Amino acid sequence: xxxxxxxxxxxxxxxxxxxxxxxxxxxxxxxxxxxxxxxxxxxxxxxxxxxxxxxxxxxxxxxxxxxxxxxxxxxxxxxxxxxxxxxxxxxxxxxxxxxxxxxxxxxxxxxxxxxxxxxxxxxxxxxxxxxxxxxxxxxxxxxxxxxxxxxxxxxxxxxxxxxxxxxxxxxxxxxxxxxxxxxxxxxxxxxxxxxxxxxxxxxxxxxxxxxxxxxxxxxxxxxxxxxxxxxxxxxxxxxxxxxxxxxxxxxxxxxxxxxxxxxxxxxxxxxxxxxxxxxxxxxxxxxxxxxxxxxxxxxxxxxx
Amino acid sequence: xxxxxxxxxxxxxxxxxxxxxxxxxxxxxxxxxxxxxxxxxxxxxxxxxxxxxxxxxxxxxxxxxxxxxxxxxxxxxxxxxxxxxxxxxxxxxxxxxxxxxxxxxxxxxxxxxxxxxxxxxxxxxxxxxxxxxxxxxxxxxxxxxxxxxxxxxxxxxxxxxxxxxxxxxxxxxxxxxxxxxxxxxxxxxxxxxxxxxxxx
Numbered sequence: 001x002x003x004x005x006x007x008x009x010x011x012x013x014x015x016x017x018x019x020x021x022x023x024x025x026x027x028x029x030x031x032x033x034x035x036x037x038x039x040x041x042x043x044x045x046x047x048x049x050x051x052x053x054x055x056x057x058x059x060x061x062x063x064x065x066x067x068x069x070x071x072x073x074x075x076x077x078x079x080x081x082x083x084x085x086x087x088x089x090x091x092x093x094x095x096x097x098x099x100x101x102x103x104x105x106x107x108x109x110x111x112x113x114x115x116x117x118x119x120x121x122x123x124x125x126x127x128x129x130x131x132x133x134x135x136x137x138x139x140x141x142x143x144x145x146x147x148x149x150x151x152x153x154x155x156x157x158x159x160x161x162x163x164x165x166x167x168x169x170x171x172x173x174x175x176x177x178x179x180x181x182x183x184x185x186x187x188x189x190x191x192x193x194x195x196x197x198x199x200x201x202x203x204x205x206x207x208x209x210x211x212x213x214x215x216x217x218x219x220x221x222x223x224x225x226x227x228x229x230x231x232x233x234x235x236x237x238x239x240x241x242x243x244x245x246x247x248x249x250x251x252x253x254x255x256x257x258x259x260x261x262x263x264x265x266x267x268x269x270x271x272x273x274x275x276x277x278x279x280x281x282x283x284x285x286x287x288x289x290x291x292x293x294x295x296x297x298x299x300x301x302x303x304x
Numbered sequence: 305x306x307x308x309x310x311x312x313x314x315x316x317x318x319x320x321x322x323x324x325x326x327x328x329x330x331x332x333x334x335x336x337x338x339x340x341x342x343x344x345x346x347x348x349x350x351x352x353x354x355x356x357x358x359x360x361x362x363x364x365x366x367x368x369x370x371x372x373x374x375x376x377x378x379x380x381x382x383x384x385x386x387x388x389x390x391x392x393x394x395x396x397x398x399x400x401x402x403x404x405x406x407x408x409x410x411x412x413x414x415x416x417x418x419x420x421x422x423x424x425x426x427x428x429x430x431x432x433x434x435x436x437x438x439x440x441x442x443x444x445x446x447x448x449x450x451x452x453x454x455x456x457x458x459x460x461x462x463x464x465x466x467x468x469x470x471x472x473x474x475x476x477x478x479x480x481x482x483x484x485x486x487x488x489x490x491x492x493x494x495x496x497x498x499x500x501x502x503x504x
Contacts, residue, residue, distance in 0.1 A: 024486055024490055025482070025490070026480040026481045029481035029482070041363075041366040042363075042367075042369045044368045044386075044405075048386075048400050048405065052393065073386070117373070118372055142373075143348065144373035145367070145370055146367050148366070149367070231494070235494055239489070241446075
């Protein structure tokens with residue numbers, strides 16, 4: 001097989017589905033890409049491998065892409081935004097004793113909440129939600145846990161709640177260890193969730209690469225939107241080599257409804273300045289961007 | 305400096321600890337107490353409790369992300385930073401491709417970290433070469449299982465002969481520019497979607 005060689009890093013999350021579907025159905029090859037998909041165990045791995053050239057592209061969190069561009073986390077790394085892959089898809093789960101409390105602000109002092117990464121939409125959305133419930137910034141502590149560990153931490157009482165992507169919120173609620181109190185689709189409807197970035201050096205050398213990636217991923221997201229394909233897609237995504245999650249849950253989540261990740265199609269995949277501005281405004285409010293030049297990072301991420 | 309080793313492979317952690325102890329005995333600067341983190345406990349909590357100066361971390365650990373957030377645990381105001389040598393990207397590439405990184409806590413003696421990380425890289429590189437060979441062998445075996453499974457499905461469902469089933473899979477792989485094993489996997493995952501001109 002010929003074509004532009006491209007390594008793409010993803011995590012084992014529902015919103016990585018279009019990448020796995022594109023690989024399985026030959027959509028990368030059809031777009032002229034000889035793609036290798038690498039499933040990484042952590043966001044830190046995605047960031048480090050992009051920073052040192054062991055990945056050419058990745059599905060990534062907007063705030064992490066911003067932090068990498070600004071050198072806030074590890075080596076400053078030039079990245080270009082190739083696509084907005086999904087919107088919505090996260091949920092906030094609270095321990096049952098807090099969920100039942102009408103006045104959250106008075107009882108939450110010192111409580112710990114978990115998110116998936118320090119530089120994540122989950123962190124920003126959780127801050128928005130806590131602020132809307134009258135919890136003062138700093139009244140609650142935010143820590144990071146792998147999503148697969150959050151349910152246990154909640155059951156043990158070591159965290160009061162968490163914000164994580166689908167299907168982790170639904171899984172915790174189903175297990176009865178907490179209540180799903182808000183989806184991110186309700187907190188910030190249509191917020192940008194997973195982005196696709198390409199390393200600057202690779203993107204600069206191959207100006208058509210971003211469009212080719214969008215073609216391949218768009219063919220995959222088109223399938224996700226067709227109900228008749230969901231069971232088949234979910235069955236193959238569920239395999240241990242792919243997402244290793246229950247197939248029926250994946251089939252439900254692929255609908256994009258009920259706060260599940262909404263996969264972008266066609267021109268919707270094109271990078272949007274408004275999405276970066278959504279991220280920057282919230283990162284600034286959270287104090288993540290002190291002493292940096294986010295406008296410069298925005299310009300370099302949006303280079304075409 | 306106190307060193308914490310966080311490895312998914314307990315045997316490799318022991319080996320690294322032993323090597324670092326030997327280096328310390330031979331007078332290498334910077335090596336103090338060496339401890340091994342239990343593989344299944346949350347890394348951020350261990351680091352907050354043990355307060356090492358350096359953490360050597362296996363990149364296969366999913367809880368590595370939690371380390372990068374440690375400064376925000378109110379009770380433990382400890383800046384934990386990924387060790388990067390800006391002047392020596394080749395060294396960092398070597399570490400990452402071997403699958404090991406280190407973090408320094410409270411800006412511990414950065415110049416002493418490199419020789420310690422170098423010992424870890426040597427050990428990890430050896431292990432990862434072995435893992436790559438193992439993984440390749442396993443992948444080949446699982447490819448073969450998938451292809452055999454898909455052939456059996458076609459033979460049973462469509463009364464194909466074994467060579468006909470093989471040709472069917474090969475033709476589909478060519479048409480869709482997919483690997484034979486991936487065609488087999490797709491067919492097994494959704495047998496009913498395999499018949500008509502579905503997702504062409």
